[in-house]
Amino acid sequence: MRRAAPLNVIFGLLVLLAVLCAISLIAGRVWIPLDRLGAPGDPQWAIITELRIPRTLLALAIGAALGLSGAVLQGYTRNPLADPGVLGVSSMGSLGAVLTLYFNLTAPGETAAFAIAGSAVGVLVLLGLTGSAGGATTFLLAGVVLNVIAEAGVSLALMLSPDPWAASEIVTWLLGSLSDRSFTDVWTATPFIVAGGAALLMVGRDLDALTLGETGARSLGVSLGRTQALIAAGVGLACGASVAVSGVIGFVGLIVPHLMRGLVGGRPSSLLVPSALAGAALLLAADILVRLIPAASEVRLGVAMAVLGGPFFLWRLIAIRRRFA
Amino acid sequence: MRTEGALGLEAHGLTVRLGGRAVVDRVDLAFAPGAVTAVLGPNGAGKSTLLSCLAGLRRPQAGEARLGGRSLAVVPGKERAHLLGYLPQSPEIAWSVDVRTFAGLGRTVRVGAFGPSDVDRAAVARALAVTQLTDLADRDVTTLSGGERARAHIARVLAGEPRWMIADEPLTGLDPSHQLDAADLMRGFAQAGGGVVVTLHDLAFAARFADRVVVLAEGRVLADGTPAEALAPDILARAYAIDARWTSGAAGPLLEVVARR
Numbered sequence: 001m002r003r004a005a006p007l008n009v010i011f012g013l014l015v016l017l018a019v020l021c022a023i024s025l026i027a028g029r030v031w032i033p034l035d036r037l038g039a040p041g042d043p044q045w046a047i048i049t050e051l052r053i054p055r056t057l058l059a060l061a062i063g064a065a066l067g068l069s070g071a072v073l074q075g076y077t078r079n080p081l082a083d084p085g086v087l088g089v090s091s092m093g094s095l096g097a098v099l100t101l102y103f104n105l106t107a108p109g110e111t112a113a114f115a116i117a118g119s120a121v122g123v124l125v126l127l128g129l130t131g132s133a134g135g136a137t138t139f140l141l142a143g144v145v146l147n148v149i150a151e152a153g154v155s156l157a158l159m160l161s162p163d164p165w166a167a168s169e170i171v172t173w174l175l176g177s178l179s180d181r182s183f184t185d186v187w188t189a190t191p192f193i194v195a196g197g198a199a200l201l202m203v204g205r206d207l208d209a210l211t212l213g214e215t216g217a218r219s220l221g222v223s224l225g226r227t228q229a230l231i232a233a234g235v236g237l238a239c240g241a242s243v244a245v246s247g248v249i250g251f252v253g254l255i256v257p258h259l260m261r262g263l264v265g266g267r268p269s270s271l272l273v274p275s276a277l278a279g280a281a282l283l284l285a286a287d288i289l290v291r292l293i294p295a296a297s298e299v300r301l302g303v304a305m306a307v308l309g310g311p312f313f314l315w316r317l318i319a320i321r322r323r324f325a
Numbered sequence: 326m327r328t329e330g331a332l333g334l335e336a337h338g339l340t341v342r343l344g345g346r347a348v349v350d351r352v353d354l355a356f357a358p359g360a361v362t363a364v365l366g367p368n369g370a371g372k373s374t375l376l377s378c379l380a381g382l383r384r385p386q387a388g389e390a391r392l393g394g395r396s397l398a399v400v401p402g403k404e405r406a407h408l409l410g411y412l413p414q415s416p417e418i419a420w421s422v423d424v425r426t427f428a429g430l431g432r433t434v435r436v437g438a439f440g441p442s443d444v445d446r447a448a449v450a451r452a453l454a455v456t457q458l459t460d461l462a463d464r465d466v467t468t469l470s471g472g473e474r475a476r477a478h479i480a481r482v483l484a485g486e487p488r489w490m491i492a493d494e495p496l497t498g499l500d501p502s503h504q505l506d507a508a509d510l511m512r513g514f515a516q517a518g519g520g521v522v523v524t525l526h527d528l529a530f531a532a533r534f535a536d537r538v539v540v541l542a543e544g545r546v547l548a549d550g551t552p553a554e555a556l557a558p559d560i561l562a563r564a565y566a567i568d569a570r571w572t573s574g575a576a577g578p579l580l581e582v583v584a585r586r
Contacts, residue, residue: 212418
């Protein structure tokens with residue numbers, strides 16, 4: 001097995017991110033050639049500072065949150081199919097956020113707080129169910145149940161919504177997007193994402209020990225209670241805050257750790273930072289792409305990720321099957 | 326380290342009930358370092374449960390397991406991991422990692438915040454050398470053969486430099502030569518001053534390899550002593566319901582199973 005050293009992969013990803021950031025600032029409906037950008041009074045500056053910079057920052061933060069959460073959840077469950085979307089954490093977060101839209105709670109912090117609470121409840125249910133019974137199958141089934149419950153709640157909110165405007169607001173938001181986000185959104189989401197990410201980066205060694213299973217990890221001195229608490233807090237904060245701002249964007253947490261495993265190997269702790277960086281790069285690239293697709297209205301980022309991610313994942317599954325066949 | 330010198334491992338009135346049945350029933354045992362103790366008994370006798378209690382991974386309903394005179398219930402997990410190396414039955418390896426990284430997992434509580442030091446790397450290198458895995462150090466551990474993988478698990482325990490090795494059926498599924506390899510590694514660990522408690526199914530192998538044999542049946546200690554004492558025909562008849570007799574072979578005692586009772 002020939003593998004790049006994690007540091008080389010991290011460096012490569014940072015270079016890629018720098019390039020993508022530059023493209024993200026100039027690309028879109030309106031192309032802004034940097035060399036012909038006028039004085040600070042130029043209206044093109046407004047596009048960059050008011051629209052493109054917040055959008056770029058959010059893509060970076062949310063992509064990193066999703067990539068890192070996926071890597072941690074896969075490490076904890078020892079299952080490469082785990083991610084916040086599959087396990088229902090994202091949809092529980094979106095249920096929380098939809099409730100704020102339904103009840104017309106519009107203060108900037110409220111959607112975030114409800115989405116974080118929803119995600120945290122989702123992670124706690126998952127960990128609670130598997131803490132005693134264990135097993136990756138239980139975990140994935142619990143995720144399926146959470147997804148069903150959350151989707152039922154969202155449908156109920158849509159159905160009962162007295163106000164058609166709120167209903168259409170919910171539908172638009174559910175599709176997931178980063179368009180027309182402002183610095184308010186950046187300041188709402190980023191602190192929680194950073195705090196959650198910090199918690200998640202602390203579980204690397206525990207995840208490595210879990211390579212030997214739960215009994216093995218405990219015999220190595222790992223306190224699984226602490227691991228679970230950090231994961232619940234970390235994934236709840238990072239994914240909840242992401243969902244609050246962007247709606248549900250799937251597949252990032254699923255695909256990115258897969259790709260990184262091919263580059264840096266299977267050790268869970270060495271996947272964390274590369275997955276965060278690659279998640280940021282993937283989401284930013286996808287967001288640039290949706291801006292450039294010529295369509296009457298911008299293709300929603302969540303939809304685009306699903307269109308790209310679904311077939312990709314199918315292809316990976318077939319490749320894995322073939323290897324075992 | 327907190328405790329130096331002889332660090333005994335003991336069970337005092339140890340009782341574990343599962344589903345209303347006492348799987349381990351008031352077991353009193355004391356193990357001393359420097360020897361290999363084999364725990365034998367029919368399937369369901371409570372061997373694995375006893376071992377997981379001795380490894381501090383299961384809380385008994387009554388009685389306690391003690392390490393160096395202290396109840397394992399009050400020994401913090403990190404300190405326990407320094408002192409006790411545990412090899413679970415049919416251990417899991419979830420991800421493809423190289424053999425060196427895998428062995429390094431044994432030092433999880435010893436590695437500092439900034440990653441492995443030279444001391445950690447040297448301990449892993451020694452463990453790989455003893456288990457003859459140095460040449461395979463960069464191989465993916467999930468692609469190893471059964472015998473190599475058994476050695477990798479032992480290397481993982483040795484890399485942690487514990488005082489005790491508690492191994493649950495480490496020889497199951499290995500061919501005779503790999504059984505001997507793994508047994509030699511455990512003997513070597515005991516000769517270097519460590520304590521080994523191991524469950525086995527092969528009676529004749531246990532008789533040659535262990536310093537002491539404990540026979541469990543229905544959660545109770547049926548016999549405890551030298552292999553010749555603990556594996557006497559009447560004990561085997563009671564534990565396994567078999568008629569068996571020992572004969573002397575060229576390399577040691579041979580067990581001849583004559584009939585089921």
